[in-house]
Amino acid sequence: MTRWAVIDFETTGLSPLNGDRATEVAIVIVDEDAVVGRFQSLMNAGVAIPPFIESLTGISNAMVAAAPPAAEVMAEAARFVGTVPLVAHNAAFDRRFWNAELALGGQRATPVPFACTLLLSRRIYPQAPSHKLGALADYHRLPATGRAHRALADAEMAAALLVRIRRDLQSRYGIEPPCHDLLVSLQEAQRRGLETALHRHLQARARAAA
């Protein structure tokens, strides 16, 4: 079984260190190439959403005021993810909010791998005109998932992108699912380049089979 938890946060800004908080979280569980689970919730962190962010996401202060407390939502989200490896588009951003919101709720994040479709796409599709999530969806002609900058729509889109990446890794490089180790090792080996990581992976597999 090859499961991934594709996560997306909507937030009040770019950094928890500036006091920014999450306003919505969505998680899509992908098993092989199929979506087998979904979690989505607005959350009330007790901070005001700037007008620009309200306009960007469509999430208003009134909407989060009626939402459950952030700590309660994060506890439920953590239970939903369990120990399944996480994936996000620009994972550094979502990982910061994942860890920060869990900590604010008095929880410790379970140490699981956190792969990044942005970094993978930059390596695998260097010819793409843009590596924004929506632009990559257009580039690959992925199905529409709903309003951009809403957590579930973006998580579904990132999940479709992950499936496409895995399929291309299989067709281009002969990497057969499951490929947890490959996706994570690729993320960790970005500085050395995709080809180098793939070659190392294939050589390791060959040595193990010998």
Next chain:
DNA sequence: TGCCAGGCCCTCTTTAGGGCCTT
């Protein structure tokens, strides 16, 4: 009033700077 983060990656680089990407 103006600015605010962080990580990756490219290049006119590596003793650095700037663009991209996330909200």
